[in-house]
Amino acid sequence: MRLASTAIALLAAASPALAEEVNLYSYRQPELLAPLTDAFTEATGIDVNVAYLSNGLVERLQAEGDRSPADLVFTVDIARLSAIVNAGVTQPVESAVLEENVPAQYRDPGNQWFGLTTRARIAYASKERVDPSEVTTYEDLADPKWRGRLCTRSGTHPYNVALAAAYLYHHGEEETKAWLEGLKANLARKPQGNDRAQVRAVWAGECDIALGNTYYMGQMLNDPEQVEWAESVNVLFPVFEGGGTHENISGVAMTKAAPNRENALKMMEFLTSPEAQEIYAHANYEYPVAPGTEADDLVKSWGSFTADDVNLMELADHRAEALRLIEEVDFDG
Incomplete structure (x- = not known):
């Protein structure tokens, strides 16, 4: 090679x-x-x-x-x-x-x-401050009960655009825009950093729930400097109402x-x-x-989940509209 x-x-x-x-x-x-x-x-x-x-x-x-x-x-x-x-x-x-x-x-x-x-896009939730039973759906992450408790990387990052496209597929434009506005209102800080940085923020007490991809947990658990971050959170698998976990x-x-x-x-x-x-x-x-x-x-130790069964090319077809909505609500502003 x-x-x-x-x-x-x-x-x-x-x-x-x-x-x-x-x-x-x-x-x-x-x-x-x-x-x-x-x-x-x-x-x-x-x-x-x-x-x-x-x-x-x-x-x-x-x-x-x-x-x-x-x-x-x-x-x-x-x-x-x-x-x-x-x-x-x-x-x-x-x-x-x-x-x-x-x-x-x-x-x-x-x-x-x-x-x-x-890879699943899931919720990393504080073991100390979040009851796992409280985080069951992506829709719920926009609930005002999480005001000031959520953190994530940029809304325009491909991982988050894909998640928004999946939400759009399930719920349509009006509900997706409202969901994005709800997520933004719940942010503890301006979107920044990568997925590992969000877990670090939970560990540091800056927020209680972070969006991230599953594989980062494995990477953090194998990095001596990041093991403590990883061990401070639970890996939770939200689903779409009427669907599964976004992959x-x-x-x-x-x-x-x-x-x-x-x-x-x-x-x-x-x-x-x-x-x-x-x-x-x-x-x-x-x-x-x-x-x-x-x-x-x-990976299996984090738990099982039911994957959303939509063909991913259908999500790709919704990507441009999802990005437009993310920018329209000024998610990163």
Whole structure:
């Protein structure tokens, strides 16, 4: 696996005709992909070349066009997955293996991308100041009883936009705007920082409830400087009234150019296998999507939940309107 700043050049110089290989562009970090790529190479003998990008993935693929060396793209968040589809830089993949391993709600209806792991957007609640029975729905978080007790990162961050899009899907524009206004009124401080910073704020007594993604709990419990923060909160799984707990996703898509299409398909199918699913989910404390596979023991210790069953591309269709509402209520103001 080739890393560092030369990765793009190395991919461009690769010769598919002379080597059994597959080339990836990834927004996911090296430490998350390395166990997977190593396992895939060991199982198949196919070399994996990875270019790790921090931004500009769609623009790069558009600029490279049919000459792109990339076979697959890895990313997180439904907004990014829908963006690569809308940009026309991916291709549909027909595979009975993928359709069996990836439930319909976790893949593009046109088979342009397939989910690999999920993360729930949940409530981190103070063990000292919040009775877990009080936090059962997302709707309830806008109740005035939480006035001055809630904290979160920016409302315009993709994780919160996706949550607002899910609320919009369930309740429509008028109720979603009222909900966002209620959340804003309940904030203990101006939205700031990342999800871990919200848990720190609960630990410090700045607020009592924080919105965050589940996998941050695993990361904090494995960081000596943050264990105390993590141990100060309960992980609670709110649901939408008439629905389930909101999830977002990490996924993979095959590029339109894909010079090593056969190898790329083999890797996609491998990534949804029980072996790879458990490796991937363990690496970042996420939930595997393949039926019959299990999350890491630490993740399971936080409790079970019923996931909202909406197809995530439907949420992507509501994203622009959700962002408009967030900005209209001046959530971060």
